[in-house]
Amino acid sequence: MGILQNVKNAVRQRSIHVAYVDVGSCNGCDIEILACLAPRYDIEQYGIYVHNNPREADILLVIGAYTPGWADRLLPLWEKIPDPKVAIAIGNCPISGCLFARPGTLIHPPVAAHIPISAEVPGCPPRPTEILQAVLALAPEVFRDYEVRVL
Amino acid sequence: MMASSFLWYLVEFIRPSWVRKFFTVRTAPLLTPPYFRGFPEPTGKACTRALRCMMVCPAPGAIDVVKEADGWHPRIHRGHCIRCGLCVEACPNGVLSSGRVLESVTASGTALTLTFRIDVDTVSCMGCGNCAVACPVNRGLDPQMAYGGRASRDDLLLCVVEGKCKVVREDRCNGCKTCEDHCPNGAIRVDRVLQAVQAVSL
Numbered sequence: 435m436g437i438l439q440n441v442k443n444a445v446r447q448r449s450i451h452v453a454y455v456d457v458g459s460c461n462g463c464d465i466e467i468l469a470c471l472a473p474r475y476d477i478e479q480y481g482i483y484v485h486n487n488p489r490e491a492d493i494l495l496v497i498g499a500y501t502p503g504w505a506d507r508l509l510p511l512w513e514k515i516p517d518p519k520v521a522i523a524i525g526n527c528p529i530s531g532c533l534f535a536r537p538g539t540l541i542h543p544p545v546a547a548h549i550p551i552s553a554e555v556p557g558c559p560p561r562p563t564e565i566l567q568a569v570l571a572l573a574p575e576v577f578r579d580y581e582v583r584v585l
Numbered sequence: 586m587m588a589s590s591f592l593w594y595l596v597e598f599i600r601p602s603w604v605r606k607f608f609t610v611r612t613a614p615l616l617t618p619p620y621f622r623g624f625p626e627p628t629g630k631a632c633t634r635a636l637r638c639m640m641v642c643p644a645p646g647a648i649d650v651v652k653e654a655d656g657w658h659p660r661i662h663r664g665h666c667i668r669c670g671l672c673v674e675a676c677p678n679g680v681l682s683s684g685r686v687l688e689s690v691t692a693s694g695t696a697l698t699l700t701f702r703i704d705v706d707t708v709s710c711m712g713c714g715n716c717a718v719a720c721p722v723n724r725g726l727d728p729q730m731a732y733g734g735r736a737s738r739d740d741l742l743l744c745v746v747e748g749k750c751k752v753v754r755e756d757r758c759n760g761c762k763t764c765e766d767h768c769p770n771g772a773i774r775v776d777r778v779l780q781a782v783q784a785v786s787l
């Protein structure tokens with residue numbers, strides 16, 4: 435493995451681009467992700483940038499319990515993200531449907547049944563520190579030696 | 586002159602302390618304070634399978650009480666649990682703990698009491714007896730009970746009398762709602778009534 439690859443690995447760990455999509459949540463988890471952007475947690479100090487543009491993203495944060503309106507939207511959105519990419523399920527909703535997982539509700543969790551999910555952050559909502567830890571723990575795994583592994 | 590002032594400008598800008606901070610500055614480590622409610626953890630006290638935790642839990646599928654070699658244990662399911670702490674507060678034996686819920690319950694002398702009310706809609710009930718047969722309390726009292734819900738004893742929780750379901754001993758109800766799941770007509774409903782009480786301290 436060349437020096438160039440090591441440089442790439444080092445740089446990419448400080449340049450993680452995140453998009454987030456809300457597929458039907460109560461907004462609790464959205465607020466916690468917004469808290470990550472605020473000075474108290476300040477995710478840019480870790481080299482994580484939020485663009486909300488799938489074409490620029492490396493990591494997709496999925497929030498919400500998957501309402502029917504997302505049936506023909508979430509997968510195309512996921513396919514727009516260039517490789518290497520991962521999706522992280524934030525909160526109980528994309529994992530189990532949380533409190534909405536009752537008979538007669540119009541949700542179709544888990545989100546992992548619709549797009550590949552690499553990590554799950556349980557909690558209703560999870561704390562900003564937990565969201566940050568998940569992104570930081572996953573990012574090196576995804577980007578390290580990407581060309582060597584895949585190409 | 587021009588060149589030297591430009592040089593000084595640069596020197597001012599690349600002060601080592603600034604450069605070091607630019608690359609290394611971090612907010613202080615963000616620790617979760619111990620009083621935050623986490624996922625409930627076992628305290629090591631023995632579970633008596635009162636099932637109060639399961640009855641009080643607002644999140645579907647968040648908690649089960651399972652039997653293991655050394656007795657019953659509550660199991661919290663991440664991805665379902667919302668960390669509300671109600672199971673910690675409702676447990677009569679203090680089996681679970683989360684944040685400082687147990688301490689504040691003790692300090693304030695509060696308790697959660699659960700009672701159960703069963704309503705049968707006698708119009709849509711067709712007297713099939715599925716509820717009485719499915720009820721785990723009934724099964725414990727009268728294992729022979731079969732189709733039709735005819736009872737061999739008169740102190741069962743539910744039985745069928747004159748073609749309609751009758752609630753005999755509501756006080757025996759555990760609130761599990763098994764009957765609701767087995768009624769083909771949606772005629773039986775169990776309400777879990779949760780009351781918070783505070784002992785009057787002198």
Ligand code: SF4
Nearest residue numbers: 459462525526527558
């Ligand atoms: S996990 Fe809880 S806080 Fe997050 S979107 Fe679902 S219900 Fe809201």
Ligand code: SF4
Nearest residue numbers: 642666667669670672
């Ligand atoms: S903390 Fe709340 S949601 Fe979690 S298992 Fe206990 S009662 Fe259920």
Ligand code: SF4
Nearest residue numbers: 710711713714716768
């Ligand atoms: S299961 Fe429903 S219909 Fe059958 S006896 Fe019970 S309440 Fe009536």
